[in-house]
Amino acid sequence: MRTDTVTDHKAYRFLQKHLDQQAIGFPAARSGADIRFLKSMFTSEEAGLALHLSYRPSSLQEIMLTASGEYTEERALQLLDSMSMKGAIGFKERESEDHWFVLPMVIGMYEAQDGCPTTDFLKGAGEYMSTIAFSKSLLATELSQMRTIPINASITPEHTVATYDQIRLLIESSEGPFVVLPCICRESRAIQGEVCKVTSRTETCFGMGSMAAMVLRRGHGREVSLEEALGVLQQNQDDGLVLQPSNAQLAEFVCSCCGCCCGMLRMQKMLPHPIDFWTTSFQAEVNAGVCTGCGLCVKRCQVGAVVLKGSPKKGVIGKSRCIGCGLCVPTCPADAIRLIPREQETVPPMDEEELNDVIMSKKKGAVSRFLMFLKILLKMRQ
Secondary structure, eight states, rough: OOHHHHHHHHHHHHHHHHHHTSSSSOOHHHHHHHHHHHHHHHHHHHHHHHHHHOOOEEEHHHHHHHTTSSSSHHHHHHHHHHHHHHEEEEEEEEEEEEEEEOOIIIIIIIIIGGTOOOOHHHHHHHHTTSSSHHHHHTOOSSSSBBBBBGGGGGTTTTOOOGGGGOOOHHTOOOOOEEOOOOOOOHHHHHHHTTSSSSOOOOEEEEEEEHHHHHHHHOOSSSSEEEHHHHHHHHHHHHOOOOEEEEEEEEEEEEEETTTTTHHHHHHHSSSSSSHHHGBEEEEEETTTTTTTOOOHHHHSSSOOEEEEEETTTTTOOTTTOOOOOOTTTOOOOOOEEEEEEEESOOOSSSSHHHHHHHHHHHHHOHHHHHHEEEHHHHHOOO
């Protein structure tokens, strides 16, 4: 093996280890899928500079304090711009000054393709995300990256609902800009020949604030007004998509997900007790005395949390599976379903940076991740 090839490989291994030390983690894969993916996203020179970034946004001046011996300021700017434009790292403007930060695999580099992924990217990302190491890392965060909030039609005057659990108020509280873009999960499934069973629309993902600005800076997505954004989200709710913003009071994105395409919901359906890894303030409840057993709620649920049981058949909600999206509530012809607050209220961190700080402070070690994964496997066999 040539010396320069060995040096390049070390640069990517160093980057893998550096990313794994961040809030979400980027564990090594025995198959080598981790290094192959990083090579597709970073040049070896970019990988070296990314070692001077963390999940906390840093200005050029802050980056140069540790990287100045390796890069000139001009070259560092070129590399930072190259990485951010292809979605390898994040970018945001703070107090009129540019800042950069590393992204996790999910939610991060994968979604940063902004609905415009190449076949090669999806193949490489899929190989890495299907590894056990990545799955353990993704599930090991004590606080989830996303939260599920109810659709508007499932909320009634009897509910006391915080702003961060009301989709309209969550969006209206943002200063903008607003952007809609294709869902990368549906794009990925479409390339594999799978058609979404919930909606024929692809432009369902939504960003606002600094995330929307980052998307628009790359020339992706479609900028919309606040009114247009609310209209798109209303369509998403009508189609039967689950609303999942970032787990922060000042959310910067809202994913509108289906159980057939969304990677997070597909993983949720495979877990024996998925609510252990989910953040939501509500769960659905069926009034058995009113339920007619029509089964519409079973079809409407995107995570397999509702089944028909008994004689006569009645809808039954699996409390360990229901994520409180509220999709089943407005379509029940007998008005037999309602949302009720979960026993323990979860107040999300203020913003993305505070969210990552909390995740980092409670990050599980290798032993804890192994025991968690073993527990999941044992429950799956029951």
